[in-house]
Amino acid sequence: MSASLNKNQITSGLNEEEPLPDMKWRVLKACQWCAQRRRRDEEPYQACGACKEVIYCSKECQKAHWPLHKGPCRVSVQFQKTLRDEKGRAKEIAVFKKWHSTHWTVLTHTFMCALNYAAEPSIAACHFLFITVSPKPNHHSRSIPTAKKYTVTGAFVLTEAEGRGIMAANGPGQADRILNNIEASAEHQRARGKGNTLGRMLLGLEMEDGSRVLDCVTLQLPRPELAMASMQNSAWGPDDDWLSHLKRALENGVVFHSVAVP
Numbered sequence: 001m002s003a004s005l006n007k008n009q010i011t012s013g014l015n016e017e018e019p020l021p022d023m024k025w026r027v028l029k030a031c032q033w034c035a036q037r038r039r040r041d042e043e044p045y046q047a048c049g050a051c052k053e054v055i056y057c058s059k060e061c062q063k064a065h066w067p068l069h070k071g072p073c074r075v076s077v078q079f080q081k082t083l084r085d086e087k088g089r090a091k092e093i094a095v096f097k098k099w100h101s102t103h104w105t106v107l108t109h110t111f112m113c114a115l116n117y118a119a120e121p122s123i124a125a126c127h128f129l130f131i132t133v134s135p136k137p138n139h140h141s142r143s144i145p146t147a148k149k150y151t152v153t154g155a156f157v158l159t160e161a162e163g164r165g166i167m168a169a170n171g172p173g174q175a176d177r178i179l180n181n182i183e184a185s186a187e188h189q190r191a192r193g194k195g196n197t198l199g200r201m202l203l204g205l206e207m208e209d210g211s212r213v214l215d216c217v218t219l220q221l222p223r224p225e226l227a228m229a230s231m232q233n234s235a236w237g238p239d240d241d242w243l244s245h246l247k248r249a250l251e252n253g254v255v256f257h258s259v260a261v262p
Contacts, residue, residue, distance in 0.1 A: 033061035051076040116238035118228035128163035132204040
């Protein structure tokens with residue numbers, strides 16, 4: 001299930017105490033708590049006043065989500081402060097987060113294929129999919145859309161122990177904090193009456209200065225039977241060269257829409 005990447009090349013990225021908020025919801029114009037999409041005739045949803053990275057359809061949803069959001073929110077605010085004097089780096093990381101949020105559907109489909117999730121759904125709880133990317137030479141150009149700014153340099157499936165090893169490079173206790181945050185996200189799903197499995201993905205950005213940024217994101221996976229239908233409809237399944245499919249989709253700036261919604 002692995003693809004070309006030397007594991008010795010994996011290095012630490014952000015030295016944070018908790019993972020950053022998931023920008024996917026803002027990109028999708030969806031409430032972070034109830035996942036309701038904003039209609040075109042509605043007023044814009046209000047962003048978190050501190051981190052500005054998540055949005056809510058109401059004050060009630062913001063209040064309900066706060067116990068889960070306050071940790072990532074605090075880290076994001078601190079991180080923004082540390083990067084205030086490094087505007088270029090801060091902007092690069094923000095673009096990277098927007099890039100993988102834009103492609104969350106194709107990344108979810110890749111996760112399902114790489115781990116053969118439809119056939120072995122339990123594997124999602126004890127493995128990670130790790131993907132590294134690097135900026136394209138002309139990625140700073142405004143003529144290049146966000147969806148096409150990065151190139152995948154490697155990807156492979158990690159065991160729980162390997163994933164913990166990568167996250168631990170960000171600092172003592174980092175792996176436990178990230179995994180606890182993922183469990184909190186699962187509780188969030190259960191609180192909303194959703195029993196969906198959460199996939200775990202590590203995304204590494206190879207910066208131009210030689211450093212690497214590591215981001216951990218969760219993926220809401222459909223039921224196994226819907227995952228199988230999605231693979232059949234897309235003609236892209238676990239027996240195919242999923243890395244080549246992923247590279248092709250991202251190279252063409254494809255925003256994948258075939259992941260089934262439970």
